[in-house]
Structure formats: structure tokens, C-alpha cells
Amino acid sequence: MSVSTTRRRALVARVSGPFATRTRRRRLLTAYAFMLPSLVIMALFMFYPLIRAAWLSLTNYSFFGASQFIGLGNYTRLLHDPQFWGDLGNTAYYAAVTTPVSIVLALGLALLLNRRGLPARGILRAAIFLPAVVSLAVAAIPFRLMFTPSIGLITYWLGALGIHATDWLGSTTLAMPAVIIVGIWKNVGFYMVIYIAGLQTIPREFYEAARIDGATTWQRFRLITLPLLNNTTMFVTIIALISSFQAFDQIYVMTQGGPAFSTETLVMLIYRQGFQNFSMGYASAIGYVLVLIILLFSLLQMRFFNRRAIRY
Amino acid sequence: MRSATDTPVQIQAAPARPSRPPSGRRILSTGWALAVGIAAALIIIFPLVWVFANSIKPESEIITAHPGLFSTTVTGSNYVQAWDAIDFPRLFLNTVIFAGGVTLLSLAFDSLTAYALARLDFPGRNVIFVLVLVTLMLPFQVNLVPLFLFLSDLHWLNTYQGLILPRATNAFGIFFLRQFFMSIPKELEDAARVDGASEFRIYRSVVLRLSVPALLTLGLFHFMYNWNDLLWPLIVSTNSSMYTLSSGLALFLGQHVIQYGLVMAGSVLAIVPMVVAFLIIQRRFTESIATSGLR
Numbered sequence: 333m334s335v336s337t338t339r340r341r342a343l344v345a346r347v348s349g350p351f352a353t354r355t356r357r358r359r360l361l362t363a364y365a366f367m368l369p370s371l372v373i374m375a376l377f378m379f380y381p382l383i384r385a386a387w388l389s390l391t392n393y394s395f396f397g398a399s400q401f402i403g404l405g406n407y408t409r410l411l412h413d414p415q416f417w418g419d420l421g422n423t424a425y426y427a428a429v430t431t432p433v434s435i436v437l438a439l440g441l442a443l444l445l446n447r448r449g450l451p452a453r454g455i456l457r458a459a460i461f462l463p464a465v466v467s468l469a470v471a472a473i474p475f476r477l478m479f480t481p482s483i484g485l486i487t488y489w490l491g492a493l494g495i496h497a498t499d500w501l502g503s504t505t506l507a508m509p510a511v512i513i514v515g516i517w518k519n520v521g522f523y524m525v526i527y528i529a530g531l532q533t534i535p536r537e538f539y540e541a542a543r544i545d546g547a548t549t550w551q552r553f554r555l556i557t558l559p560l561l562n563n564t565t566m567f568v569t570i571i572a573l574i575s576s577f578q579a580f581d582q583i584y585v586m587t588q589g590g591p592a593f594s595t596e597t598l599v600m601l602i603y604r605q606g607f608q609n610f611s612m613g614y615a616s617a618i619g620y621v622l623v624l625i626i627l628l629f630s631l632l633q634m635r636f637f638n639r640r641a642i643r644y
Numbered sequence: 645m646r647s648a649t650d651t652p653v654q655i656q657a658a659p660a661r662p663s664r665p666p667s668g669r670r671i672l673s674t675g676w677a678l679a680v681g682i683a684a685a686l687i688i689i690f691p692l693v694w695v696f697a698n699s700i701k702p703e704s705e706i707i708t709a710h711p712g713l714f715s716t717t718v719t720g721s722n723y724v725q726a727w728d729a730i731d732f733p734r735l736f737l738n739t740v741i742f743a744g745g746v747t748l749l750s751l752a753f754d755s756l757t758a759y760a761l762a763r764l765d766f767p768g769r770n771v772i773f774v775l776v777l778v779t780l781m782l783p784f785q786v787n788l789v790p791l792f793l794f795l796s797d798l799h800w801l802n803t804y805q806g807l808i809l810p811r812a813t814n815a816f817g818i819f820f821l822r823q824f825f826m827s828i829p830k831e832l833e834d835a836a837r838v839d840g841a842s843e844f845r846i847y848r849s850v851v852l853r854l855s856v857p858a859l860l861t862l863g864l865f866h867f868m869y870n871w872n873d874l875l876w877p878l879i880v881s882t883n884s885s886m887y888t889l890s891s892g893l894a895l896f897l898g899q900h901v902i903q904y905g906l907v908m909a910g911s912v913l914a915i916v917p918m919v920v921a922f923l924i925i926q927r928r929f930t931e932s933i934a935t936s937g938l939r
Contacts, residue, residue: 630781
């Protein structure tokens with residue numbers, strides 16, 4: 333890129349005087365004409381709201397009442413709000429279970445369904461991937477009904493195994509595992525497909541060489557597969573973490589954040605404060621906390637991509 | 645693409661044990677692997693099969709002490725009722741217009757911007773690229789409240805433009821297409837440039853034409869993401885005229901949760917279009933996701 337840029341600059345320099353400025357101006361106009369639609373949309377619907385959110389977070393604005401500037405009042409309120417800390421804890425709990433479980437299952441399934449000579453490999457992969465294409469909000473409806481004791485199979489089957497039938501979604505300890513199961517169900521096939529792509533980049537010769545050296549299956553997995561899938565694992569971990577911290581859909585459908593706020597995540601809290609309590613100033617402040625958290629994960633991602641750019 | 649320079653070291657690190665016979669044994673035989681694979685696939689599609697099986701049962705058989713999967717009586721009445729109760733044609737149309745509109749506009753605008761960033765040399769290019777990268781990292785939920793207020797100022801709540809335009813460009817799309825355009829050899833356009841073709845002509849007839857697979861992949865992402873999205877349509881539509889399948893069904897459930905047959909038939913209706921679309925272009929789908937994740 334830099335070579336051609338300097339060459340083009342040299343060319344421009346050779347063409348002298350008013351002509352050069354004219355072409356330069358034309359090139360500038362062309363470039364901005366190309367970017368105009370995107371820039372206008374980003375300015376109006378991304379950056380302007382971002383600034384407005386920052387301003388709102390410094391006020392006690394509610395949709396109906398008057399608005400007052402309260403400085404960092406919302407942020408200090410946040411620090412002393414047990415609801416916020418509880419929801420942050422819930423979000424962390426959701427992420428801390430969903431991410432590793434999804435990844436381990438996805439890797440296991442990828443190894444299984446990447447075997448040569450396995451019959452019906454394509455169909456099995458498609459079936460496991462299927463949840464990735466359906467709406468999580470809609471798919472959560474059958475899950476909610478399955479967890480309903482009066483009709484649900486889950487409670488019925490657990491009862492048949494001698495485990496007392498309980499209303500999972502009505503329990504402060506079991507509701508979170510229930511929405512976590514749905515979160516894992518939605519994404520495991522998606523991560524599996526990424527892992528399969530990663531597995532296919534590992535040359536077969538490595539395994540053959542290792543086999544000749546007498547490496548066992550476990551050794552081949554631990555010393556060839558796992559290290560060479562490092563990049564894939566990093567990538568999947570980061571996208572899984574980011575999406576976990578934005579969990580909303582199945583929770584909205586299955587529990588609305590309840591019972592007793594035991595499944596309320598940060599995004600649920602933004603929604604409830606902003607659009608049900610109409611504490612829009614406070615909701616904006618919570619939004620900025622979410623930005624901070626996601627930014628942290630994204631920076632990790634950037635570092636990871638940069639490192640990868642050097643290695644390959 | 646992948647050179648993996650450190651692998652020979654990795655293999656040497658594996659303790660070579662010449663005394664051991666080469667082991668070709670796998671942990672699982674093919675038969676067991678197949679059994680585990682089938683079990684996993686069945687567990688995953690079970691909720692969808694279950695909701696379908698129940699949606700064709702009469703209500704009295706859904707609520708029973710000994711629920712079985714299939715019933716002897718098959719009825720379509722839940723579907724007849726659900727079709728009108730959720731206003732399926734309306735939800736479907738809204739979802740198609742929303743997801744389709746976002747996808748088409750975003751592909752057009754993102755590729756234009758990506759072309760400028762990848763191919764044109766102009767002051768401010770790096771600033772704009774950094775801006776795109778920063779936008780990529782922002783969770784859209786931070787803008788929910790101000791966007792709602794802005795759309796309300798514009799009287800754009802409950803309108804298609806309110807649903808579509810804020811999503812009509814996408815940082816990931818710009819980034820993804822820029823990377824792809826950079827990988828296209830420049831020589832192909834230089835000939836056109838020498839012939840005096842305009843930048844727009846080169847963008848349209850050379851670069852876009854060579855980028856069809858990337859555009860399809862990105863389009864698939866945009867379409868699927870917006871088709872399935874809940875929170876954004878939930879915020880923008882304050883009355884039922886603009887609900888999409890996801891938001892419409894989620895709100896319908898809130899009001900009719902005890903009419904099980906109706907709710908189940910409604911959710912099957914909402915899931916089927918995407919499942920059918922997936923089955924038709926299944927290969928393209930999974931390949932797209934695999935490549936975009938890694939490259």
C-alpha cells in the first residue's frame with residue numbers, strides 16, 4: 333500500500349501548479365461522495381445519539397417530566413445501587429458459565445463431526461447449527477413452555493427420574509441455569525462451525541508424523557490440535573464473552589428478568605429503567621458502563637488480531 | 645494462507661517413544677462417534693420438534709399429566725387461530741421489509757465507503773477508518789434511549805424508515821468489505837483507470853463484480869441478524885402495526901401465555917421461514933460463517 337501511495341504522490345508532485353490542486357480537490361470530493369451515505373447515517377444515528385446519551389446521563393431526564401442537570405449524580409447513584417451490582421453479578425454469572433461451556437461443547441462436537449468417514453456428517457452438522465439461524469426470542473417460547481410444570485417435559489422427565497418437579501423459571505436459583513441452557517443451545521452450533529473451519533486448516537501431515545513418532549490420541553490432541561486452534565479459541569472466546577454481556581432476548585421472553593431480579597442482566601436493566609420506569613438519564617449512565625465493559629473485551633480482540641497479523 | 649511456522653517445534657515437543665507401536669486407535673469408534681453425534685443433534689433439535697408436535701395437538705392433550713411427544717389426534721385449528729391472532733402476514737411482511745431493507749441499503753453504503761477506504765487516497769482517510777473501528781466496538785444498547793428520543797422527535801417511531809435507516813450502515817460491514825477489497829489485485833482496475841473509467845464505474849464494474857461472494861456472506865449476516873433481532877424492533881415500534889416476527893411473538897406470549905396451542909403454533913409459524921431458508925442455502929450458510937470468522 334505504502335509503495336503505491338508514494339508512487340502516486342510522486343506523480344502528483346510532477347504535475348505542477350493549479351492542475352495538481354484541482355485533481356487533488358477532485359479526488360477528495362470523489363472520496364467523500366463515496367462515503368457520504370455512510371457518514372451521514374453514522375453521524376445521525378451513531379455519533380449524535382452517543383453524545384446525546386452522554387448528556388442524558390448527566391441529567392435526571394424522564395420521558396414525561398422536566399430535565400435537570402445533576403452532574404455525575406447518576407453515576408454515583410449507580411455505585412450505590414444494589415440493583416445495578418446485582419445485575420452486574422447476574423451478567424457475569426451468565427457469561428462465566430455460558431462462555432466456557434459453549435466453547436468446550438463446540439470443540440467436542442467439531443472434533444466429532446470433522447472425522448473422515450463419519451456417515452451423515454453434513455446432516456448432523458446442519459442440525460446442530462440450526463439454532464444459530466432461528467430467532468432466539470421466538471425459540472425461547474418453546475423453552476419457556478418446556479420449563480412450565482403443567483405442560484413441560486423437562487419437569488416431567490426429571491420427576492420420572494425421581495427429581496422433584498419444580499418450576500424452574502419461578503425459582504431464584506434455577507431460572508438462571510434455564511436461560512443459560514437456552515443461551516448455550518443458541519450458539520454452540522455457530523461456534524462449532526468456526527471450530528470445524530479451524531480444524532480444517534491443520535495439515536494432515538502433522539498428525540501422520542506424530543503417529544509415526546508414537547503419539548497417542550490424547551497427545552496428538554493436546555500437542556497439535558489444541559495449540560493450532562489457539563487463534564480460533566481466542567476468537568470464539570471473545571465473541572462469546574461480548575455476546576454474553578449483551579444477553580437479553582431469551583431472558584425477556586422466559587423470565588422478564590425475574591423472579592426477584594435473579595435473571596436480570598445489564599441490558600435488561602437498561603431496558604427496564606429506560607423504557608418501563610422512563611428513568612432515561614439513569615438508563616443512559618448504565619449504557620455507558622456497558623460500553624466500558626464491551627470496550628475492554630474489544631480491545632482484547634484488537635490486540636489478538638494484531639498479534640495474529642504478525643504471526644501469519 | 646496459514647503457514648504455522650512453529651509447528652515443527654510442537655511436534656518435537658511431543659515425546660517420541662520409539663518403543664511404542666504406532667497407535668492408530670481412536671478414543672471412539674466410528675459407530676460410537678455416530679451415536680454421540682446423533683444424540684447431540686437430537687437434543688438440539690428437540691425443542692423445535694416438541695413445539696411442532698404440540699402445536700398440532702388439541703389443547704386438552706397439551707395439558708396432561710403424562711405428556712408424550714406425539715398425539716393420535718392431529719388438528720390444524722391452532723394454526724388457523726394463530727395465523728389471525730398474531731396477524732402473521734403483517735408480521736412476516738414487516739420482518740421482510742425490515743431485514744431486507746437493512747441488508748440492501750447496508751450492502752450498498754458499506755461497499756461504497758469500503759471502496760473509498762481501500763482504494764482512494766485522500767486526507768482524513770485514517771481518521772475515518774479509526775472512527776469505523778471505534779464504532780465496531782460500541783454496543784448498540786448504549787444508544788437505545790437517545791435513538792428512541794431522536795426517532796420520536798422525527799416522528800419516525802412505528803415507521804419503516806425508523807426501523808431501517810439507523811441500521812443502514814454498519815461498521816462491521818465497512819471493515820469486512822475494506823479488508824476484502826484490499827485483497828483484490830490493483831492491476832485489474834489499473835487498465836480501466838488508464839482507459840479513463842470513473843471511480844464509480846471501477847467500483848461498480850470491477851470491484852463489486854469480483855466481490856460477489858463477500859457481499860453474499862455479509863448480506864446473509866445482516867439479513868439473519870436483523871430478521872432475528874428483538875430489542876431494536878421492540879423499541880422502535882410502540883404499537884402492533886410495526887412489530888416483526890420476533891418482537892410480535894415475544895409480546896404476544898406476554899398476553900396469551902396460557903393459550904398454549906395458540907402460542908406454540910404462532911412460534912412455529914415464526915420459526916419456519918428462517919429454517920426453510922437455511923435448508924435451501926445450507927452449505928453457503930455454514931461456509932460463510934466459517935470463513936468470515938477466520939479471515
